[in-house]
Amino acid sequence: MVKLQSFFYRFERTLLILAAAAGLTALLMNLNFNLLEANLYDLRMSKGSQPKADSQIVLITLDDKTTKDLDELAPLPLDYHARFLEAIEHLEPKAVGYLVDFNQVSQSKPELFQSEWSTRFMQAATRMENRGSVIMLGTNFDVTGEVLPPYPLSSLPHAIAVIHKDGNVFGLDRVTRRAMSYLNGRPVLHLDLAQRLGFVPYGDEPRGSYGLSSADARYFFFRYHGNPAMPPGRELKMSSYPHISFIDILQGNVDPAKIRGKILLVGTVSKDNATDFAYTPFSIESFTDPKLVVHADILDSVIHDDGVIRVAPWINSISTFILSGFVFWFVLNTTPLYGLFATFGFAIFFMLVAQIFFQNGIWIRESQPLVAVIVSYYIVVPYRLIREYKKRWDYQRKNELLTQVEELKTNFLNLVTHDLKTPVARIQGLAEVILRKSSDHLNGDDVEQLSHIISSTDELNRFISSILELSKVESNHLHIRFESKDINQLIEKSLESFSAQARARKVEIRSNLEPLFPIKIDATLISKVLNNLIDNAMKYSPTNAEIFIESRESGEFIEISIRDQGIGMTPEECENLFTRFYRAKNDTTAKVAGTGLGLYLTRYFIEAHYGRVEVVSAKGEGSTFKIFLPIELPKEVSPTGGDVEMRPGLTKRLKLTWKSQAVADAVPAVKGEE
Secondary structure: OHHHHHHHHHOHHHHHHHHHHHHHHHHHHOOOOHHHHHHHHHHHHHHOOOOOOOOOEEEEEEOHHHHHHHOOOOOOOHHHHHHHHHHHHHHOOOEEEEEOOHHHHHHHOHHHHHOHHHHHHHHHHHHHHHOOOEEEEEEEEEOOEEEOOOOOHHHOOEEEOOOOOOOOOOOOOOOOOEEEEEEOOEEOHHHHHHHHOOOOOOOOOOOOOEEEOOOOEEEEEOOOOOOOOOOOOOOOOOOOOOEEEHHHHHOOOOOHHHOOOOEEEEEEOOOOOOOOOOOOOOOOOOOOOHHHHHHHHHHHHHHHOOOEEEOOHHHHHHHHHHHHHHHHHHHHHOOHHHHHHHHHHHHHHHHHHHHHHHHOOEEOOOHHHHHHHHHHHHHHHHHHHHHHHHHHHHHHHHHHHHHHHHHHHHHHHHHHHHHHHHHHHHHHHHHHHHHHHHOOOOOHHHHHHHHHHHHHHHHHHHHHHHHHHHHHHHOOOOEEOOEEEOHHHHHHHHHHHOHHHHHHHOOEEEEEEOOOOOEEEOHHHHHHHHHHHHHHHHHOOOOOOEEEEEEEEEOOEEEEEEEOOOOOOOHHHHHOOOOOOOOOOOHHHHHOOOOOOHHHHHHHHHHHOOOEEEEEEOOOOOEEEEEEEEOOOOOOOOOOOEEOOOOOOHHHHHOOOHHHHHHHHHOOOOOOOO
């Protein structure tokens, strides 16, 4: 039980994400998004690269030119159709698929069906079949069954040829996306014609075929060939397939090569009669009625077996689960901007992958996965905002507590340091008096012990002074008074104060001070900086070493460099050198007393003067500290100075305040906060 609780606690967020993704997937898979999926299907069909139209399929159009020249209405009397077959029989086409409603032909002029023209039509069709051409008539159907052509044409091979509209299932928008392959166990015209021509074995069905339980029919999603310019079924052009006007064949104005060995589809495209077996919402203002093109596309898909296969529902479930899980994870674990980019990125990536599969005839549904991406984002964003609001409220409480602690700390340091300075000074003074008055009566060990007391109290006094300076810095109460000073005079004064110590340690201090104009500085703070850097150089330099101090003008700054021949530092030590209370850990520094505040305050004092500090060092080769002070201060700086405020960048680089450092140590950053 304990192990189970530990496992759940360790992977709590991951398990919650998986559970949320699974729940959302289960919900979406039980919802119907057919209309959205239909539009996404149309987008892929119209924008993708579709198979090239088969050039052996030729469209014979009963167009406006034909009806105008013959002064007849489409679909024309039977005599013209008989003459048409007689005109093409010697051209030996591979097949002729008649997509003309001959019942409408019979109703327009029934007397022609009782005359020689029906006989001539049948004889021409028989002669063409004897030569190897396949002749088939497309027929309409109603709720009672197939509507046969009038006698005697009904004796010719015929099959149902209709264009199916998505009117009661799928898109419900009357757009043609699928075609029948079998109805009541019989193949429709396109499949029957392909079987008679030997393209499809008898009994087989097109790729991707499926059945509907509500109808005794088989369907398949066919391909629109030749990259239609509009979404399929809305306004298609016929330019993908070769086409010949019916009147041109009657008048003999056609190249025999365009007919010989071709599959001819004959259909009405005249504005006077735009109905071929079924109502269509297409615009007949386009070049041609698209129904004839749709018939060609269906036949093309059957011949080349390039129908669209729908993937199994479980694949759709997996893709929905994976996408929603990724969105949940990225939005929860990255910044809001990255989460938004990831959401769009996953959606676009999935659509590209689905499009690639679609180009190869595999249809992965996009509606549920894309809805999952959007819903996942809008679910997790409010949840994340609530969590981050709670975190920020907790952080605010911690910040208020830390502010109180920081105030207590400041008050404590001020109290302790002020109260310590008096007894420390008294101890030092008494020790100096005893040493001065009684040195003649004390032995060597006692004198040495008194000297240690004096030096220790002096070191303690410097430490207390550093703490006081730190308190001023952290409380933003460090007062700077800018005045014109010669920086070289401050350097010489500092060197003079260290001359005795240098002689005692046998360290030579050399200087090269270039004549400089006075600049605006706080002499007290800059003197502290110089004294601290020279003191450090003295402490860490071996006997008989050399310290070199140089000043010069460098562009818009006065550069002061202090070079020693001490122990040097590693790159890691140089990186942390200006951190509060930091001291390098080695045998030499362990023997040298220090607070770890000198360089921290040095950098702060210099940057408070709008300057900078640099250090160059290598282990065993000494160190060089460079101070850069601006020749002219920014115009907004008051010449009389004032309290130093935490300027942007200064606080960020030095991490000056105890409060900000404590918050950074105690409170982790809020993920995703900009």
